[in-house]
Amino acid sequence: MEQPRGTKQKKSCQKNVFIILGFLFILAIITIITVAIIQNKPLEKNVKYGIVLDAGSSHTNLYIYEWPAEKENDTGVVKQVDMCKVDGPGISSYYKEPEKAGLSLKKCMDEAKGVVPENRQRETPLYLGATAGMRLLSMVNPGLSDQVLSSVENNLELYPFDYQGARIITGQEEGAYGWITINYLLGKFVQDESWLSFFPGLKGSETFGALDLGGASTQITFVPENDIESPDNSLHFRLYGRSYNVYTHSFLCYGKDQALQQLFASNIKPTDTILQDPCFNVGYTRNVNVTGLYKNHCTAAYRKSLNVTNVQVIGTGNHDQCLQNVLEIFNRSQCTYSRCSFNGVFQPHLQGDFGAFSAFFFVMDFLKLADIKNPKSLEDAKETVRKFCSRPWQEVKVEFPKTKEKYLSEYCFSGTYILSLLEVGYGFNSTSWDSIRFVGKISGSDAGWTLGYMLNLTNMIPAELPPSRPLSHEGYVALMVVSSLVLVAVLLIIWLSCCKEKCLEKGII
Numbered sequence: 001m002e003q004p005r006g007t008k009q010k011k012s013c014q015k016n017v018f019i020i021l022g023f024l025f026i027l028a029i030i031t032i033i034t035v036a037i038i039q040n041k042p043l044e045k046n047v048k049y050g051i052v053l054d055a056g057s058s059h060t061n062l063y064i065y066e067w068p069a070e071k072e073n074d075t076g077v078v079k080q081v082d083m084c085k086v087d088g089p090g091i092s093s094y095y096k097e098p099e100k101a102g103l104s105l106k107k108c109m110d111e112a113k114g115v116v117p118e119n120r121q122r123e124t125p126l127y128l129g130a131t132a133g134m135r136l137l138s139m140v141n142p143g144l145s146d147q148v149l150s151s152v153e154n155n156l157e158l159y160p161f162d163y164q165g166a167r168i169i170t171g172q173e174e175g176a177y178g179w180i181t182i183n184y185l186l187g188k189f190v191q192d193e194s195w196l197s198f199f200p201g202l203k204g205s206e207t208f209g210a211l212d213l214g215g216a217s218t219q220i221t222f223v224p225e226n227d228i229e230s231p232d233n234s235l236h237f238r239l240y241g242r243s244y245n246v247y248t249h250s251f252l253c254y255g256k257d258q259a260l261q262q263l264f265a266s267n268i269k270p271t272d273t274i275l276q277d278p279c280f281n282v283g284y285t286r287n288v289n290v291t292g293l294y295k296n297h298c299t300a301a302y303r304k305s306l307n308v309t310n311v312q313v314i315g316t317g318n319h320d321q322c323l324q325n326v327l328e329i330f331n332r333s334q335c336t337y338s339r340c341s342f343n344g345v346f347q348p349h350l351q352g353d354f355g356a357f358s359a360f361f362f363v364m365d366f367l368k369l370a371d372i373k374n375p376k377s378l379e380d381a382k383e384t385v386r387k388f389c390s391r392p393w394q395e396v397k398v399e400f401p402k403t404k405e406k407y408l409s410e411y412c413f414s415g416t417y418i419l420s421l422l423e424v425g426y427g428f429n430s431t432s433w434d435s436i437r438f439v440g441k442i443s444g445s446d447a448g449w450t451l452g453y454m455l456n457l458t459n460m461i462p463a464e465l466p467p468s469r470p471l472s473h474e475g476y477v478a479l480m481v482v483s484s485l486v487l488v489a490v491l492l493i494i495w496l497s498c499c500k501e502k503c504l505e506k507g508i509i
């Protein structure tokens with residue numbers, strides 16, 4: 001039975017609509033898939049590398065950093081891809097046989113050759129920075145420290161990297177670069193405050209202060225609210241379009257190992273071969289050779305003539321007495337500024353949050369006082385250290401069989417020293433204690449001066465914000481896809497409505 005004319009036309013109109021709809025839909029899908037495939041085709045990774053050796057007083061660490069070449073001036077793009085702990089002591093310990101200092105780096109340098117692709121090695125900068133151990137050696141015997149550095153230099157030059165030199169960095173540099181590292185990794189440099197001005201309540205991302213505890217020195221660095229009265233402690237940075245007036249001080253001889261040497265030097269009696277020491281657990285004994293004890297810049301002030309060559313240290317495990325001994329090494333009687341930390345050093349009021357790393361982290365992490373998710377108060381920390389000090393050495397050794405005895409035996413002292421340095425030395429109290437984060441790594445990279453050192457020497461932190469597109473690439477593509485879909489939908493609706501009118505006019509529907 002023939003269908004009425006109107007019905008036939010209606011069907012063919014609908015059929016046309018569906019054909020066009022289908023065509024547009026397939027076109028849109030093909031476009032989106034093509035864009036997605038082309039856009040996400042894995043690009044040949046164009047990455048760059050950098051190597052920094054941290055020659056500390058107690059040991060040397062080698063760090064390898066990697067970043068995308070086309071984004072090197074963006075913030076937060078540099079990642080640590082490898083860390084190698086050099087076997088043996090710090091390079092300053094090789095002063096009697098300097099040629100061994102350079103040779104000691106071989107294992108880690110060979111590892112670096114395995115990490116950095118061969119076709120990148122020639123362009124990969126290689127730096128060695130030595131810290132307080134070498135500062136002390138160069139004070140006592142500059143000739144020997146030069147020999148140690150030449151041995152290091154001669155060995156590092158043999159490798160296929162772009163060798164940029166081995167030098168002793170200053171305490172001020174060590175503090176500054178540690179501050180740059182943690183704020184770079186925390187993303188504190190990127191905030192473009194221009195849009196923040198619309199929300200006066202919103203503060204730009206305030207930088208973190210940096211607290212670094214080594215074996216021979218310790219550094220404190222932060223941006224204070226008030227003026228910095230001593231020029232030696234004042235740094236000015238212009239980073240990513242913002243200016244920073246930074247306070248920093250490095251206390252040579254106040255790393256935890258040299259602080260302990262100061263205690264020994266102060267407490268050892270000229271004729272006693274035994275030293276009862278409250279900073280070590282009960283039952284712990286250590287034999288200390290005191291012949292060279294006063295030859296070190298850090299202990300020279302305590303010099304006394306000794307009639308003994310060896311002293312046996314015997315632990316009595318008393319935190320309060322240990323605290324009394326430790327406080328002796330902080331001189332708080334003289335200050336020519338409006339306020340000081342200790343030893344007459346100017347320090348502004350503490351300001352903001354702080355990242356405490358290196359030995360601050362190693363010790364507080366062991367004592368379970370570094371858990372950011374479960375922060376402990378200053379009182380908790382004191383109680384924890386007091387309890388640990390009072391534990392018998394045998395019990396401690398049984399509970400921590402895998403911990404190096406050198407570290408394990410000194411946690412009572414180190415914990416007491418850290419609390420004294422932070423509270424009495426720097427002035428942290430029960431309230432400001434909560435502003436300290438004990439950190440080992442930030443976003444997978446070790447907190448320390450080496451990353452900041454490399455960023456500075458490779459000019460990867462521009463003074464001004466690099467020009468940036470309003471949208472990220474991904475944002476741009478997403479916007480294009482969405483707008484093309486919207487466009488197709490709008491065209492379709494327009495088409496359908498006018499087609500519907502035509503069909504109505506012709507009486508088709």
Ligand SMILES: Nc1nc2c(ncn2[C@@H]2O[C@H](COP(=O)(O)OP(=O)(O)O)[C@@H](O)[C@H]2O)c(=O)[nH]1
Nearest residue numbers: 056057058059131132214215216217359362407
């Ligand atoms: N407990 C503990 N201490 C460590 C560890 N690694 C290094 N240390 C100590 O941390 C300090 C690191 O100091 P270092 O950077 O070598 O000296 P600097 O030249 O004064 O910065 C030393 O006192 C080391 O004994 C560790 O894994 N555990």
Ligand SMILES: [Ca+2]
Nearest residue numbers: 056131214358
């Ligand atoms: Ca260090």
